[in-house]
Amino acid sequence: xxxxxxxxxxxxxxxxxxxxxxxxxxxxxxxxxxxxxxxxxxxxxxxxxxxxxxxxxxxxxxxxxxxxxxxxxxxxxxxxxxxxxxxxxxxxxxxxxxxxxxxxxxxxxxxxxxxxxxxxxxxxxxxxxxxxxxxxxxxxxxxxxxxxxxxxxxxxxxxxxxxxxxxxxxxxxxxxxxxxxxxxxxxxxxxxxxxxxxxxxxxxxxxxxxxxxxxxxxxxxxxxxxxxxxxxxxxxxxxxxxxxxxxxxxxxxxxxxxxxxxxxxxxxxxxxxxxxxxxxxxxxxxxxxxxxxxxxxxxxxxxxxxxxxxxxxxxxxxxxxxxxxxxxxxxxxxxxxxxxxxxxxxxxxxxxxxxxxxxxxxxxxxxxxxxxxxxxxxxxxxxxxxxxxxxxxxxxxxxxxxxxxxxxxxxxx
Amino acid sequence: xxxxxxxxxxxxxxxxxxxxxxxxxxxxxxxxxxxxxxxxxxxxxxxxxxxxxxxxxxxxxxxxxxxxxxxxxxxxxxxxxxxxxxxxxxxxxxxxxxxxxxxxxxxxxxxxxxxxxxxxxxxxxxxxxxxxxxxxxxxxxxxxxxxxxxxxxxxxxxxxxxxxxxxxxxxxxxxxxxxxxxxxxxxxxxxxxxxxxxxxxxxxxxxxxxxxxxxxxxxxxxxxxxxxxxxxxxxxxxxxxxxxxxxxxxxxxxxxxxxxxxxxxxxxxxxxxxxxxxxxxxxxxxxxxxxxxxxxxxxxxxxxxxxxxxxxxxxxxxxxxxxxxxxxxxxxxxxxxxxxxxxxxxxxxxxxxxxxxxxxxxxxxxxxxxxxxxxxxxxxxxxxxxxxxxxxxxxxxxxxxxxxxxxxxxxxx
Numbered sequence: 082x083x084x085x086x087x088x089x090x091x092x093x094x095x096x097x098x099x100x101x102x103x104x105x106x107x108x109x110x111x112x113x114x115x116x117x118x119x120x121x122x123x124x125x126x127x128x129x130x131x132x133x134x135x136x137x138x139x140x141x142x143x144x145x146x147x148x149x150x151x152x153x154x155x156x157x158x159x160x161x162x163x164x165x166x167x168x169x170x171x172x173x174x175x176x177x178x179x180x181x182x183x184x185x186x187x188x189x190x191x192x193x194x195x196x197x198x199x200x201x202x203x204x205x206x207x208x209x210x211x212x213x214x215x216x217x218x219x220x221x222x223x224x225x226x227x228x229x230x231x232x233x234x235x236x237x238x239x240x241x242x243x244x245x246x247x248x249x250x251x252x253x254x255x256x257x258x259x260x261x262x263x264x265x266x267x268x269x270x271x272x273x274x275x276x277x278x279x280x281x282x283x284x285x286x287x288x289x290x291x292x293x294x295x296x297x298x299x300x301x302x303x304x305x306x307x308x309x310x311x312x313x314x315x316x317x318x319x320x321x322x323x324x325x326x327x328x329x330x331x332x333x334x335x336x337x338x339x340x341x342x343x344x345x346x347x348x349x350x351x352x353x354x355x356x357x358x359x360x361x362x363x364x365x366x367x368x369x370x371x372x373x374x375x376x377x378x379x380x381x382x383x384x385x386x387x388x389x390x391x392x393x394x395x396x397x398x399x400x401x402x403x404x405x406x407x408x409x410x411x412x413x414x415x416x417x418x419x420x421x422x423x424x425x426x427x428x429x430x431x432x433x434x435x436x437x438x439x440x441x442x443x444x445x446x447x448x449x450x451x452x453x454x455x456x457x458x459x460x461x462x463x464x465x466x467x468x469x470x471x472x473x474x475x476x477x478x479x480x481x482x483x484x485x486x487x488x489x490x491x492x493x494x
Numbered sequence: 495x496x497x498x499x500x501x502x503x504x505x506x507x508x509x510x511x512x513x514x515x516x517x518x519x520x521x522x523x524x525x526x527x528x529x530x531x532x533x534x535x536x537x538x539x540x541x542x543x544x545x546x547x548x549x550x551x552x553x554x555x556x557x558x559x560x561x562x563x564x565x566x567x568x569x570x571x572x573x574x575x576x577x578x579x580x581x582x583x584x585x586x587x588x589x590x591x592x593x594x595x596x597x598x599x600x601x602x603x604x605x606x607x608x609x610x611x612x613x614x615x616x617x618x619x620x621x622x623x624x625x626x627x628x629x630x631x632x633x634x635x636x637x638x639x640x641x642x643x644x645x646x647x648x649x650x651x652x653x654x655x656x657x658x659x660x661x662x663x664x665x666x667x668x669x670x671x672x673x674x675x676x677x678x679x680x681x682x683x684x685x686x687x688x689x690x691x692x693x694x695x696x697x698x699x700x701x702x703x704x705x706x707x708x709x710x711x712x713x714x715x716x717x718x719x720x721x722x723x724x725x726x727x728x729x730x731x732x733x734x735x736x737x738x739x740x741x742x743x744x745x746x747x748x749x750x751x752x753x754x755x756x757x758x759x760x761x762x763x764x765x766x767x768x769x770x771x772x773x774x775x776x777x778x779x780x781x782x783x784x785x786x787x788x789x790x791x792x793x794x795x796x797x798x799x800x801x802x803x804x805x806x807x808x809x810x811x812x813x814x815x816x817x818x819x820x821x822x823x824x825x826x827x828x829x830x831x832x833x834x835x836x837x838x839x840x841x842x843x844x845x846x847x848x849x850x851x852x853x854x855x856x857x858x859x860x861x862x863x864x865x866x867x868x869x870x871x872x873x874x875x876x877x878x879x880x881x882x883x884x885x886x887x888x889x890x891x892x893x894x895x896x897x898x899x900x901x902x903x904x905x906x907x
Binding site for chain 2: 113116117143146147149150151153156157158159161162164165168169171172173175176177179180185187189191192225236237238
């Protein structure tokens with residue numbers, strides 16, 4: 082009864098009593114045996130709420146059914162279809178918990194109050210109304226919530242796009258005032274680089290949010306990028322841990338440069354890049370603002386952007402993720418006449434990331450030098466305060482990762 | 495525009511403009527190819543709304559996943575699980591319609607306003623709030639609605655039990671003021687008896703609602719019994735038709751004895767019966783009212799009931815459907831001490847049905863005579879104005895169907 086009255090109050094000191102939100106990914110929910118294991122973990126570790134993904138393979142199965150009929154993914158029925166995968170996971174985990182004497186409160190997005198915009202298949206969470214979840218907590222129930230999905234203001238189901246369940250978990254933590262969100266997955270944490278590419282890769286124990294953001298956006302697939310942004314924004318302690326091991330995992334923190342003298346925390350690489358070159362000598366409307374406004378309206382995310390002169394006109398180079406490449410090309414073709422468009426899909430982006438870069442000069446130069454020694458062409462460059470990224474030919478990706486990891490990380494051990 | 499303004503009005507003469515509700519069963523939705531065929535049918539025949547079941551096999555797959563964890567089916571997560579099957583069907587048919595230029599409005603139970611009680615896994619529809627469906631119609635959209643599911647007043651998903659999609663379709667027709675509901679299935683209509691058991695079985699072109707009720711409840715699996723009750727109650731013209739043929743199907747009507755001189759319209763048989771005998775010589779609380787109130791509270795549906803003296807006390811015989819047998823036995827064992835309980839599961843019920851019986855004496859006698867000639871024991875008897883039903887040993891079921899069909903139907907051709 083004490084818990085009940087504390088939870089129903091809104092004073093901030095009492096909100097701190099809300100325990101962590103757990104999130105279990107598709108691999109963790111992949112079989113009945115694994116779901117039973119997840120239920121055991123919940124019984125032992127007592128989260129305040131659990132967010133789940135679809136059983137691994139299920140979303141692909143559903144998407145493949147849809148694609149036999151139509152390639153439309155910007156329509157409500159597509160989101161309704163894929164959302165069914167999480168619904169199954171929520172139900173099965175709830176059954177497994179009830180069997181263990183825990184009363185579950187199975188919740189889909191409309192009940193849990195996960196409001197999104199109406200960009201079907203790639204919706205963004207606007208708000209989590211935590212009321213229904215809190216009511217369940219007050220009743221002593223454990224809310225089991227479908228990740229990856231939301232609901233529009235007019236009641237239509239949406240999906241957040243791949244990996245969105247991480248974001249659901251963090252948004253729910255924020256919505257109910259939880260201070261911690263633990264993402265359970267099938268790896269031990271965030272690695273210095275992809276261990277399949279580089280055998281020297283090791284787990285990063287503590288990583289700065291900004292570094293994690295760069296790692297995530299640069300292709301480290303452990304966490305969905307938006308979940309890291311939200312965790313940083315809301316001050317939620319985010320931890321990545323392995324469902325199937327006792328490893329302590331990786332914890333995100335706000336501390337700058339956690340390990341003294343370590344300039345680069347990680348090497349990230351991404352394969353699904355596409356490089357578009359667009360040039361026009363005539364069209365006065367063809368400028369940076371117009372081009373990227375139009376692409377944004379179509380929901381195309383652009384990464385690296387460069388601009389140069391082109392026969393008296395303009396030339397724009399940019400990269401998009403490969404699934405968006407065709408849409409980007411068509412959009413530009415329809416919008417601007419006489420555009421010279423080149424699409425190159427055999428490229429990768431490789432990045433070094435680290436808050437230590439802020440105080441260390443010459444890191445970019447060392448990266449270019451390392452790539453040059455390996456005879457790897459640099460097609461485009463992008464930099465931020467804590468990252469240097471290069472677009473390179475895809476067949477050189479593994480070679481580049483290994484060389485950069487050796488240069489910046491293995492030697493700093 | 496004319497249609498729009500007519501639909502948005504509420505006057506009864508204009509409500510008549512609402513076309514039929516179609517319902518497609520699991521076999522009709524069983525593959526992508528079949529879903530495309532269903533979309534073609536909708537394009538051609540222009541229903542006002544479409545209700546769909548899960549793809550055939552899908553509900554079984556989901557139930558089997560659940561049963562690996564737990565046998566609880568009286569919990570919200572069970573209903574949430576099985577409801578996902580219809581969600582997939584709604585989504586896929588919507589995609590197929592949109593591809594054909596029809597704008598679908600995919601709807602799950604909460605959006606469509608299908609309110610039920612909260613008897614999970616066997617919920618009853620209380621009401622269909624047709625507002626959202628009508629709004630979709632006014633916008634020129636075709637509502638595609640998940641059958642088999644509903645929502646409780648406090649927003650939890652429910653399922654109606656097997657075959658419930660027929661009931662969804664009729665309730666939705668009533669909710670939006672449609673006059674006709676066409677159930678598309680994988681057979682040409684309602685047969686005089688099971689054609690797999692009796693090769694002389696033929697399609698009944700017009701069947702009285704009460705006859706259909708008796709046929710449905712006696713094991714003719716073409717239509718869910720509650721859908722027939724609701725159609726009769728609301729005066730909705732109910733038609734059963736084959737998705738894959740041009741047969742005109744079977745139409746339910748209110749006309750008594752549609753075919754002159756035909757006393758028996760059909761022979762129905764059901765295999766999944768269980769026979770329970772309960773006797774007590776001591777317990778004063780053990781009486782008909784108490785026994786069947788307690789069983790009803792547990793949601794056990796009882797069919798045939800007989801009562802007799804038993805060693806100075808009482809003996810009650812009754813049948814339940816086999817899946818309920820264990821629950822019924824346990825309930826009685828817990829409630830009444832010193833009860834003698836016998837469960838027999840190797841029984842079948844066989845019934846002859848026809849509105850013509852009302853005016854023809856001696857039909858029951860002819861039935862008993864026919865069974866006696868076949869040396870088939872009659873274990874229990876149940877009668878209504880338009881039906882005579884007998885519980886018999888299961889191994890004699892096919893023999894009984896063939897003999898009764900020959901006696902009452904084949905010869906009346």
